[in-house]
Amino acid sequence: MKKNVFKITIIALCLATATACNANSKSKNQNSSIVETKLETKLNTKNPEIKVALLLDTSNSMDGLIDQAKAQLWEIVNELSYAKCEEKSPNLKIALYEYGNDNLNADEGYLRQVIAFSDDLDEISKALFSLTTNGGNEYCGKVLKTALNQLDWGDNKDDLKLIFIAGNEPYTQGQVNYKEASKLAHQNDVTVNTIFCGDYNQGISSYWKDGADLTHGDYMAINHNKATVHIASPYDDKILELNEKLNKTYVAYGKTGRAKMELQAEQDSNARGYNKANAVSRTVSKSSRLYKNSSWDLVDAEKEDNFSYDDLKEEELPKELKGKSKDEIKSYIEKKRKERGKFQQAIAELNIKRRDYISKKSADKSNGLENAMVKAIKTQALQKNYKWE
Structure with missing residues (x-):
C-alpha cells in the first residue's frame, strides 16, 4: 500500500511539473530542484504571482521620479491585470523601498522598507504617497541585497519575480558590491531591472547597465522630470x-x-x-x-x-x-x-x-517609469509563458 501511495505521489508531481506555466526551466539545476522538492503539488495548484519590488531613490534630485511613480501606479496595475499564465490569472504583489535619503538611518545604509510584498492596492498607494525626498547617499548594492533578503520571494517556479531599481548616481556606491547582490538575485530566481534617471550613455558608464545584464534584466534610461501624460477620453x-x-x-x-x-x-x-x-x-x-x-x-x-x-x-x-x-x-x-x-x-x-x-x-504616450516597467515585465514574462489579453 505504501508503495502505491509513493508511486501516485511521484506521478502527480511529474504531471504538475509537466503542465506548469513555466514549462521551460532556465537551467538544469532548476529542473532538478523541481524534481527533488518535497512540497508535493500545493504550489502548482494556486495562481502564480507577479512579484514586483520597486526600489526608488528618494534623494533631493528625485522629486520627478517619485511624482511619476505616484501618477502612473494605476496604469501599471491595469496593464498587469490583463496578464495570463496558461489559463490562470496571476496575482500581483508589490513591495516598495526607498533609499538615498538623508532622513533615513545611516547605520542601515540610508534605506527603508516602506511596504513588504502586498496585494492591498490602497496600502501600496498610501506607501507611495508617503515618500518625500532629501539628501543623500545612494547605495544600490545595499538596497538590492536588503530587498532580496527581507522579502518573501517564495519558491514557485511559475512566479514572475522582478526588482526595479531607479536612481541617478553611480551603481557602484556603498560597501555592498552590486555584483554580490546580483548573485543573490540569481539564487532567488529574481530578475533585476535598472532604470537610470538621466542620459542613457551616462547610465552605462556608471554601471547601471551592467547591474541589469548580470541578472538578464533590462537596462533603461528615462527622463524622470518629464510630466506624466494623461489622455482624457469621452468615457x-x-x-x-x-x-x-x-x-x-x-x-x-x-x-x-x-x-x-x-x-x-x-x-x-x-x-x-x-x-x-x-x-x-x-x-x-x-x-x-x-x-x-x-x-x-x-x-x-x-x-x-x-x-x-x-x-x-x-x-x-x-x-x-x-x-x-x-x-x-x-x-x-x-x-x-x-x-x-x-x-x-x-x-x-x-x-x-x-x-x-x-x-x-496618441501614437506616443511616453510615460517614462510606466513604459519602462511595463515593457520589461512583458518581455521577461514571455520566458515563463505569460501572455497579455
Whole structure:
C-alpha cells in the first residue's frame, strides 16, 4: 500500500511539473530542484504571482521620479491585470523601498522598507504617497541585497519575480558590491531591472547597465522630470460616476473596517489630485480582480474559504447590520455583491472603449517609469509563458 501511495505521489508531481506555466526551466539545476522538492503539488495548484519590488531613490534630485511613480501606479496595475499564465490569472504583489535619503538611518545604509510584498492596492498607494525626498547617499548594492533578503520571494517556479531599481548616481556606491547582490538575485530566481534617471550613455558608464545584464534584466534610461501624460477620453465622466456607486458596495467590518474605507477614499482623492484621467485609471484598477479587500470588506471576505458568518461578532458589524439575523446579513451581502458585479462589468466595458480611444488618439504616450516597467515585465514574462489579453 505504501508503495502505491509513493508511486501516485511521484506521478502527480511529474504531471504538475509537466503542465506548469513555466514549462521551460532556465537551467538544469532548476529542473532538478523541481524534481527533488518535497512540497508535493500545493504550489502548482494556486495562481502564480507577479512579484514586483520597486526600489526608488528618494534623494533631493528625485522629486520627478517619485511624482511619476505616484501618477502612473494605476496604469501599471491595469496593464498587469490583463496578464495570463496558461489559463490562470496571476496575482500581483508589490513591495516598495526607498533609499538615498538623508532622513533615513545611516547605520542601515540610508534605506527603508516602506511596504513588504502586498496585494492591498490602497496600502501600496498610501506607501507611495508617503515618500518625500532629501539628501543623500545612494547605495544600490545595499538596497538590492536588503530587498532580496527581507522579502518573501517564495519558491514557485511559475512566479514572475522582478526588482526595479531607479536612481541617478553611480551603481557602484556603498560597501555592498552590486555584483554580490546580483548573485543573490540569481539564487532567488529574481530578475533585476535598472532604470537610470538621466542620459542613457551616462547610465552605462556608471554601471547601471551592467547591474541589469548580470541578472538578464533590462537596462533603461528615462527622463524622470518629464510630466506624466494623461489622455482624457469621452468615457471618463461615466467611469467616475460608477466609481462613486462602486464605493457604496463596500461593507466595512472588524476593527480596521472604518479606517480602511477612509483609506480607500483618501487614495481616490490622491488619484484625483493629479487629474481626472488618473482617477479614471484608479477606478479601472478598483474594478479589476487585483483589487482585494477581504480583510475589511464583507463582500470580498465572504469569498474566502475560511469565512464563516458564525464568526462575525455583533460589535464588529457596521451600523446597518447590527441586530440582524444571519439570513438577513447574507441577503444584504448578496445584494451588495450583485450591485458590485454590475458596476465592475460596466466599468470594464467602458474601459475597453477608453483604451481603444486612447490608442488611436496618441501614437506616443511616453510615460517614462510606466513604459519602462511595463515593457520589461512583458518581455521577461514571455520566458515563463505569460501572455497579455
